[in-house]
Amino acid sequence: MPRRFDMSRINISGLVVLMLLAGLVAAATLDPPSENRVPEISDEDRQLTAYHESGHALLAAHLPAGGEILQVTIVSRWGVLGSMSRAPAGADLGDDARRARKEAELVIALGGQIAEEIARGEGGRRLAMTSDIKAAEKIAFDLLGGPAAGLTLAEVGAGVRRLMDEAERRARAILDSREAELHRLAAALLEKGTLEAVDVARVLEGGTVNETSSKRPAPATAG
DSSP states (O other): OOOOOOOOHHHHHHHHHHHHHHHHHHHHSSSOOTTTOOOOOOHHHHHHHHHHHHHHHHHHHGGGOOOOOEEEEOOOOOBOOEEEEOOOOOTTOHHHHHHHHHHHHHHHHHHHHHHHHHHOOOOOOOOOOOHHHHHHHHHHHTTGGGGGOOOOOHHHHHHHHHHHHHHHHHHHHHHHHHHHHHHHHHHHHHHSSSHHHHHHHHHHHOOOOTTTTTOOOOOOOOO
């Protein structure tokens, strides 16, 4: 025998849905989402983040093929503690220029972790940020020719490791030789939170940050 619809149950269910929706609207009104809502971090983590992003920025400044710096920030948003943004590659780049860009990007991607090691001193190595490693591996794979190269998994693994080792040595050599610049840039970031391209250039040249140069952080292209 067919079951009869229980209209009272339908009405109650609808009322529950309306109550849930009203609760969500009220919560959003009283406590609206914030782009800066991230877990509170310690002073040590903030300092390491400043060095991390300064490592990326210093390498980008000395490797112009990697793209012009737009901004570097340690203002946290959406769970990201810091970032560096660079101008995108032009669509008219030739093959040689495009490869030079990729090679520079690979070095820049590995600079954050090395800068943290410098900040920590002897025995300061820790696990690298997953996002940096994934980005570096993707760049290295592209440099090998990507899927079109038809390499085996073993060949890809060996090639990626070789390119990343070479890039790490290059990044470490630059950061070690410019440690004073790294410390100045990290200190400026800790003080200001966000540095524009002109600020970065001024700090690396030994100057101070212009009080009026800070702007709203741009979309990040490096972690």
